[in-house]
Amino acid sequence: MTTVEINPIIDNARFTRFHWMVVALCALLLIFDGYDLFIYGVVLPALMTEWSLTPVQAGALGSYALFGMMFGAFIFGPMADRIGRKKGIAICFVMFSLATFLNGFATSPTEFGFFRFIAGLGCGGLMPNAVALMNEYAPKRARGTLVALMFSGYSLGGVLSAGLGIYVLPRFGWQAMFWAAAVPLLLLPVILWKLPESVGFLIRQGRQSQARTLLGCVNPEAPIAVNARLIASDAKGAGVPMLDLVKEGRAAGTCMIWIAFFCCLLMVYALGSWLPKLMANAGYSLGSSLSFLLALNFGGMAGAIAGGWLGDRFSLPKVVLSFFAVGTVAIALLGYNSPMPVLYLLITVAGATTIGTQILLYANTAQFYPLAMRSTGLGWASGVGRTGAIVGPLLGGSLMAAALPLQLNFLAFAVPGLVAALAMGIFIWRYRDSAGTPVASDSASTAKPPLQVSPVVSR
Template identity: 85%
Template structure:
């Protein structure tokens, strides 16, 4: 009986409408995800005024969703390896959309925090699974670019949240911002109909016909015999214990990835939660303060796409190091008096090198782990990183309460960028030549196409 390995079929596929559909659907999901995550920074000034919150209380309230994201990443990453990524994504999507909608009815900070925690569970679970699904189906020579394009939906969601806030907040209040989160649920039937299941999961489940049909859509140029047995070199079993992430020479890479995630997400959520409030405190109007958040997310989208393009042509870890270094400088400079065009430029660069670099970290992590532990690896990296996301709003609240000069706030926000650059520098030196030990590294410059058939780096 003929045996066919599925990974080279996917790796060497040309870009088709199927790939475009996967990019579009995952990007759409992340638009809603990004909206739900950045909405807190948009409504924070109104919440602090209505509920008389101190900066420390506001920072703690902002961390509720991020606690949820941490647990969501830990839970739904490994769970999707067992039940399938499509089901895992759908569960997470419904969870965060409903909880965010209910946030608009909260009467007290405690009630608000409970709904934000539940929404965070869904948001934290959706991200790693969407990245893993996109990474699985993307042709190898364009993998980083396609993952970055997909993840630009996250920044678009942040832009949508800030842009909608400029119009909605003065007219309808902060509750309407949360009520709008119910609208995406109308697209759930379309998502369930069109979003493909992981082909690796189908192979593990022994669903050969569905696997063959899926591969025919991924790579129409390859003809698969009906009697052929499909296998994945990486598909050793269902579910992977967390300890496998540090076995077989992966320990150093895993630890450096976790440290980079922690620092990056600290910066993303410190800026996302407190940038409008900091700028309002510096004398800018509410509209101007929210437009800074808009510029931050625009930069995140541009940085992700540019970084993905560079990562497919050069070493992705080295691109991440460069982005962190530039971000450290840009964030530090935000606290100094600058002309408005320079300020917008610095904020855009800060977004490109924090939000954008977060997206590159997901792509780098997805390429570091083999297929059978990819959701688990992404889930744990994201979950550990969420501790940094939790610290970010708390740090911002503490700094606001201390009434430090504006420049000191941004200097504190910049320090994690330097630490992350050093961590990814170590990753590049230790793991830049082998994504998984004994295998060629998909995180570095791509191999020639004729060599890809010999590589099993998924």
């Protein structure tokens, strides 16, 4: 019996309708995910008024969903390597949609925090699995672009949340924002029908016929003999232990990725939770404050797509480093009195280099780990990063409670960007080839880092 390696078939595939379907479905899921996450920043001013919350209490309440996301990433990332990414994604989607809907019936901060925690479990599990699935099926030459395009749905969800809030909050109250989260559940049958399972998972399960059918959709120009046995070069079987993430020279890369995730998510959720409130305190109306959140998420979409395109043509780790450096400057400048066009530009750049960079970090992480441990690697990176997401709203609440000048608030939000840039600099230096080019990407399959470390075998 002949054996056929699946990775070259996927890597060299021509872009087809199948790829568009995977991108569209994963992006749709992340739109709902982004809506559920950014909704807290939209309703925060109304909640603080209705429940008489202090800034510290409001920051703690905002962190409940992020605690859930941390545990969700730790649980559902590795779980999907065992039960399949399709099942993992479906479970997470139902969990966060139902919990967010129930949030609209909360009558106290305690009830609200409980449902936000459950919603966070689902949101935290969905992200790494959607990225891993998209990364698995994307052709090599467009992998970064497609993952970034898919993940721009997350920012679009934030745009939807802020845009809907401008209309809904004054007319129907904050509860209606949460009730709207039940509508996406109508699409669950479509997702279960059309979303493909991981081909690597099917091979590990011995489901050769289903894997062969999927590969025929991915690359119709690469016929596979009926009696051929499909293999994945880096498949290790189900149940990948966390310790594998630091073996075979991956320890330094894993640590730097975790630091970058922590800092990036701290900035994303500090801005996402507190930007409207900070701007309202600075004298802007509620509508204007929510429009700043719109600009932040539009910037996130633009940054993700542009960054993915640049990463496919140059070096994804270097693009991430550059984004962190630019984001540090843009966020620090937000605290100064600027003309309105300049302020919107700075907020858009801040969104591009925080939300957009988060998306690029997922793409870079997916390319760093082999296929068999990709969901585990993404889940742990996302989970560790969620500690930064938890710190973000708490930091914002503490800064507001201290009544610091606006400049110092944004300067504190900018410092993690500098730390993340340093971490990515170390990552690039550690995983470069003899020509000095970072190999934390698909090029690692042909280039070997110094000291015979080769942790970045794509797929």
